[in-house]
Amino acid sequence: MYKNSRGRPGVTLAAVAVAQFVFALDMAVVNVALPAIRTALGFAPLDLSWVVHVYALTFGGFLLLGGRACDLYGRRRLFLWGLVVFGLCSLAGGLAQAPWQLIAARAGQGLGAAAAAPAALAMLTTTFTEGPRRVRALGVWSAVNAAGGALGVLAGGLLTEYAGWRWVMLVNLPIVAAALALVPVGVPAGARPARREGLDALGAVLATGGVGLLVFGVVRTEHQGWDSPATWVTLATAVVLLAAFALVESRASAPLLRLGLLRSRWVAGANVLVFLAAAGQFAAFYFVSLYMQRVLGMGAAATGAAFLPFSAGMVAGTVVATRVTTTCGPRTPLVPGALLAAAGLVWFAFISPDGGFLTDVLGPSLVTSVGAGLVLAPVAAAATTGIAAHEAGMASGLLNSSRQLGGAVGLAALATLAAHRTGIATDPAALNDGYALGLTATAALFVIAAVVAISVLPRRRTATPVPQPAAPAENRLEGTPS
DSSP, X not given: OOSOOSSOHHHHHHHHHHHXXXXXXXXXXXXGGHHHHHHHHTOOHHXXXXXXXXXXXXXXXXHHHHHHHHHHHOHHHHHHHHXXXXXXXXXXXXXXXXXXXXXXXXXXXXXXXXXXXXXXXXXXXXXXXXXXXXXXXXXXXXXXXXXXXXXXXXXXXXXXXXXXXXXXXXXXXXXXXXXXXXXXXXXXXXOOOSSOOOOOHHHHHHHHHHHHHHHHHHHTHHHHOTTOHHHHHHHHHXXXXXXXXXXXXXXXXXXXXXXGGGGSHHHHHHHHHHHHHHHHHHHHHHHHHHIXXXXXXXXXXXXXXXXXXXXXXXXXXXXXXXXXHHHHOTHHHHHHHHHHHHHHHHHHTTOOTTOOIXXXXXXXXXXXXXXXXXXXXXXXXXXXXXXXXXXXXHHHHXXXXXXXXXXXXXXXXXXXXXXXXXXXXXXXXXXXXXHHHHHHHHHHHHHHHHHHHHHTSOSSSSOOOOOOOOOOHHHHHHOSOO
């Protein structure tokens, strides 16, 4: 039975799916348009990458805050405001006339997504009871998340080549409008709380600063290098802030992240898994895209179209994983999924400078994508197993943070590894060697993910609920998600 009887669960699922699609799309859609953006707005070469990085920085840095805020102030409210901010900043980015305007707009998009994304996942986990219906709902969420990331490359290529780079920003507007239109139709507002706990301000500052500096330090290695003193100072400061955050949260009466959540093997294991899988997936997208453009000489639109089989494979994998998880539990598809993704990436590592799409890309794309799809759906179900309704946003913010951190750290680290192999050479053979090494490393990440699934996640389908403190007064009175 649905926990939320006042709303329409199908409409809630549709609104969440549309929103998650646009957030995932926006992580990839801009990448292919970067050369056109540089020419149009006059970006300096070292500044151009911040069009991509600033979105990851603000999105990842504010996710924990967004997750807890939606528990305290209402999931529906944070979802709506996050979408509005995201849409307005997309419009501002599409109209940008100077580099700083586009970077500011991308930062605003990240802030909006950081508010709406955890609220969206929390609405699913509180609307659908734990069991088959929640697994199916999370399967839809995972499928559109996967499709958005893969189709972002296609959309970026087609829009840049045939409509102009501004449309990689403006394309978000009708999608956001569709999500907003669904909210009043079937997503309940929830009762006003009689009493509201204050937001953990110190924890919010430490978490946002620590995560933000960690992402900033890692993505800046593209220019500074891992051996730069500035890099080490930034990362060391991030570690200090995150350690202080853990100390503060262990003593706070209403923490931003209750550390007791991590005592659950489901929650801890799922977050490690999604960190590793995101690191491998983001890096694989990067290397394969560069291989097709810089080694095979494919254009932006052709490169985007070449990711269609990858997108289809991920959706197929999530459909299978949803069915298996419904009957056997989240752990069952995770291990074969991670190993299948690793096998596909090992196959990818045999790319050749004399190859082509049919010989070097299509086959490993299908194997890797099906394996990744088998991982994405059950990991979301695992991360929300045993979570109380009043901490759904907290758990959702943690899962989204792990995914964003994994993607940022993994991509930066493996891009550095590939660049070290390539050196100063720019010929296709040297670039091919660097990309092949990077793809081999992504395969290793998925193997480690399989080991984590085997050793950390419980064997039984159900687990002891996560130890819970007393629910806040507003949640006891409200009884349904906001």
